[in-house]
Amino acid sequence: MLTLAFIRENKDAILKGLAIRNFANAESIIDEVIEKDALRRTTQSELDNKLSESNKLSKEIGKLFQSGEVQKANLIKEKTGQLKEQTKVLTERLSNSESELNDLLYQIPNIPNPLVPKGNSEEDNETIFEEGAIPKLHEGALPHWELAKKYDIIDFELGNKITGAGFPVYKGKGAKLQRALITYFLDKNSDAGYTEIQPPLLINEASGFGTGQLPDKEGQMYHVGIDNLYLIPTAEVPITNIYRDVLLKESDFPICNTAYTPCFRREAGSYGAHVRGLNRLHQFDKVEIVRIEHPDKSYEALDGMVNHVKSILQELELPYRILRLCGGDLGFTSALTYDFEVFSTAQDRWLEISSVSNFETFQANRLKLRFKNSEGKSQLAHTLNGSSLALPRVLAGLLENYQTENGIKIPKVLQKYTGFDIIE
RNA sequence: GGAGAAAUGGCAGAGUGGUCGAAUGCACUAGUCUUGAAAACUAGCGAGGGUCACACCUCCGGGGGUUCGAAUCCCUCUUUCUCCGCCA
Numbered sequence: 001m002l003t004l005a006f007i008r009e010n011k012d013a014i015l016k017g018l019a020i021r022n023f024a025n026a027e028s029i030i031d032e033v034i035e036k037d038a039l040r041r042t043t044q045s046e047l048d049n050k051l052s053e054s055n056k057l058s059k060e061i062g063k064l065f066q067s068g069e070v071q072k073a074n075l076i077k078e079k080t081g082q083l084k085e086q087t088k089v090l091t092e093r094l095s096n097s098e099s100e101l102n103d104l105l106y107q108i109p110n111i112p113n114p115l116v117p118k119g120n121s122e123e124d125n126e127t128i129f130e131e132g133a134i135p136k137l138h139e140g141a142l143p144h145w146e147l148a149k150k151y152d153i154i155d156f157e158l159g160n161k162i163t164g165a166g167f168p169v170y171k172g173k174g175a176k177l178q179r180a181l182i183t184y185f186l187d188k189n190s191d192a193g194y195t196e197i198q199p200p201l202l203i204n205e206a207s208g209f210g211t212g213q214l215p216d217k218e219g220q221m222y223h224v225g226i227d228n229l230y231l232i233p234t235a236e237v238p239i240t241n242i243y244r245d246v247l248l249k250e251s252d253f254p255i256c257n258t259a260y261t262p263c264f265r266r267e268a269g270s271y272g273a274h275v276r277g278l279n280r281l282h283q284f285d286k287v288e289i290v291r292i293e294h295p296d297k298s299y300e301a302l303d304g305m306v307n308h309v310k311s312i313l314q315e316l317e318l319p320y321r322i323l324r325l326c327g328g329d330l331g332f333t334s335a336l337t338y339d340f341e342v343f344s345t346a347q348d349r350w351l352e353i354s355s356v357s358n359f360e361t362f363q364a365n366r367l368k369l370r371f372k373n374s375e376g377k378s379q380l381a382h383t384l385n386g387s388s389l390a391l392p393r394v395l396a397g398l399l400e401n402y403q404t405e406n407g408i409k410i411p412k413v414l415q416k417y418t419g420f421d422i423i424e
Numbered sequence: 425g426g427a428g429a430a431a432u433g434g435c436a437g438a439g440u441g442g443u444c445g446a447a448u449g450c451a452c453u454a455g456u457c458u459u460g461a462a463a464a465c466u467a468g469c470g471a472g473g474g475u476c477a478c479a480c481c482u483c484c485g486g487g488g489g490u491u492c493g494a495a496u497c498c499c500u501c502u503u504u505c506u507c508c509g510c511c512a
Contacts, residue, residue, distance in 0.1 A: 045474065048481040055481090058493040062442035065492095073492080080492045247434095247471080368472095376453095378471080 001105050001212075001365045003380070004037050017111035020118050020327035033104050040097045047090040054083040106215060110362040112327055113299075113336035119326025125339070126326070131310075132319035134343055138405050143346040144396040145277030147403060148174065151423050156277070166267070166282030173423045177398075177410070178285060178391060180417035182260050185287035185312065185388055192308050194258035194289055199238035201261060202229040207241040210367040212333040222264050231264035235288035236385045240363060243292055248371035248381060254301060255292035258388070260285065278392035279351065285391040291384045292369065295361070298382035299336075302358045305386045306338050309354050312388060315413045318397050319343040321350065335360045340389075342397035351393040356386030 007014060011030055018026035057080050064073035117126050148154035153174025159167040170178050190196055208214035208230055213221060222231040232238055239259050248255075263286050278284075289308070293301045306322065313320045325337040340354035361380035364370070370378040402409045407424030415421050 041474075044481080048474075051482085052480055054492080059442070061492050066442080077492045084492085 001362060002108055002111070003361065003365050004033075004101075004105075007033055008037065014111055018109070020112045020116055021109060021330060022120060022328050023109060029104060029108065033101065033108075036097055036101045036104065040094065040101055043090060043094045043097060047087060047094055050083055050087045050090060054080050054087065057083070109330075109332045110335050110359065112330055113358070115324065115336060116330060117324065117326045118328075120328040121326075122329050124326040125323040125329055128322050128324050128338075129310075130321040131314070132317065132343075134319045135345060135401050137345055137400075137403065141346050141400070141403055143277065144344070144399040147399045147408065148277070151408065153177070153423060154278070164282070166280070168278070168281065173418075173420065176418055176420075177395065177414075177423070180414050181389075181391055181394060182285060182287060184414055184417050186258060186260055188312055188315075189258035189287065189289055189308075189388055192256075194256040197239055197242075197257050197259045199232075199235060199242075199259055199261065201232050201238075201264075203232055203237050203241065204229060207237055207244065210241045210244045211237045211363055212366065213237060216332070219268050220266055222266060232261060233265050234263050234286060234387075235259040235261040236290060239288065239290040240367065240383055240385065243369045243381075243383075244367040246367075246369055247378060248292070248369075250294065250371055250373065252371065253292070253294045253381075254297065257290045258287060259290075260287045262286075278396045281392055287388050287391075289386050289388045293382045293384060294371070295379070295382050298358050298360065298384060301382075301384055302336065302338075302356065305356045305384060305388075309340055309356060309386060309388050313340065313342070316394070316398070316411050318394075318401060319345075320353075331355075331357065333357075333359050333362050335362065342393060344393075344397055344400050346400040346403075347396075351396060352390075353393045353397070354387040354389050357384060359383045359385075 007030060014030060015026050057076050061073045061076050117124065142150065153170065153172055155169040155171055158169040186196055202224065205214060205228065213233060221233050239257050262283055264283050267280055267282060289305060291301050291305065320340055320342045323339045323341065325339055330337055334357040337355055337357040339352050341350035342353045344351050360382050363383045364380040369381050369383065371381050373379045398411065399408055402411065407422045410418050410421050
């Protein structure tokens with residue numbers, strides 16, 4: 001959520017930014033916000049004056065009662081009765097304009113960083129880096145869902161039986177490989193200075209609002225109606241919400257956390273060949289990194305996170321590329337996002353395995369995540385997060401790229417975690 | 425799930441209808457002293473809205489009510505603690 005002060009003072013820059021996103025009706029919605037905000041403030045000061053008056057009168061009444069001048073007191077009481085009516089009306093008007101204002105603010109996405117290219121869809125994302133040789137596979141190389149079956153390491157049908165589509169069962173070396181990846185990622189992140197966290201997997205409404213899943217992406221989360229809780233779509237939600245309603249000291253920065261969690265997504269509206277196998281699941285595992293940063297340092301931190309994810313892919317020896325997302329593909333809450341994609345050789349396509357973003361103050365404003373700056377004032381912090389990494393597609397990439405006629409090899413870096421070097 | 429108690433500033437903790445945004449202690453910040461540190465002393469020290477700046481307004485777990493006036497009384501929800509039950 002953008003701050004009102006920012007909107008008031010930067011209307012032109014905001015309109016330009018929203019144009020990069022192809023955000024429709026930007027001008028009218030911004031004008032409406034500015035108008036509603038002005039109304040809100042005049043209502044507020046009107047109300048404040050009335051309250052101030054009635055506070056004064058009440059104090060007077062108190063004094064009069066104490067000195068026994070009951071009649072005088074009763075006279076004043078009549079006046080406060082009128083004031084009370086007026087404040088009631090004003091209070092109602094104030095809360096109405098506040099909620100209308102909030103409804104509008106919830107609709108406005110974050111303003112893109114100047115680096116974000118204009119564009120409508122993923123076609124327009126900029127490839128900024130590419131590394132790793134695409135392996136030449138043997139004759140008859142298979143896509144991962146076939147490999148999973150052949151070596152009996154992932155059972156999609158069994159998942160259908162137990163739960164439904166998109167809930168695979170990992171078995172034997174497949175399960176071990178999953179566990180190895182999780183442990184390797186967590187170790188790697190810890191070594192880079194991230195603190196490991198195990199958060200709850202269900203969150204309440206306030207947390208959903210804090211990171212921006214609510215109100216607009218409600219349909220993407222599984223909802224436990226009886227307790228009004230949501231299954232997390234990513235560890236970003238519980239981890240970032242640790243800092244909801246928190247006032248940090250400048251010396252607390254940087255805050256670097258990492259967490260492994262399963263992630264649950266309804267993926268309503270997804271279909272087709274691209275959702276086959278591990279490509280798109282309702283439940284999957286992911287290791288996430290989350291940082292809370294001083295605004296002056298957040299882009300440095302973003303670069304650091306990108307380099308960190310890079311180093312993981314280098315160690316895994318997977319062919320990958322980095323994209324800078326265009327305005328049309330950029331997430332609602334993000335100012336700048338880099339996507340990492342791994343090349344799936346047997347499918348002959350790139351698979352997104354990580355997304356690293358700077359949200360600047362957009363989440364922090366909702367979260368009320370602030371710090372005391374050097375002038376002693378409260379200022380919104382910047383939040384960032386990234387996947388390091390999302391398991392299923394890494395697994396897909398590993399299975400496909402590391403397949404040989406004799407079996408699927410395990411990358412060297414993972415062997416001490418798996419305890420085996422080939423799946424056969 | 426049942427019975428009882430409680431929720432106040434970073435922490436501890438006073439405050440039961442007006443002079444309370446709130447005593448006191450600790451922590452923290454600055455200064456004095458010291459070669460430096462500690463101790464001691466002095467001062468400052470919650471958040472949000474609003475304003476050029478003041479003024480002013482709001483906030484004592486959340487929401488609602490009583491009252492001219494609520495941290496204080498009432499209702500309700502949430503959470504915590506103790507006891508009982510069930511249980512990984």
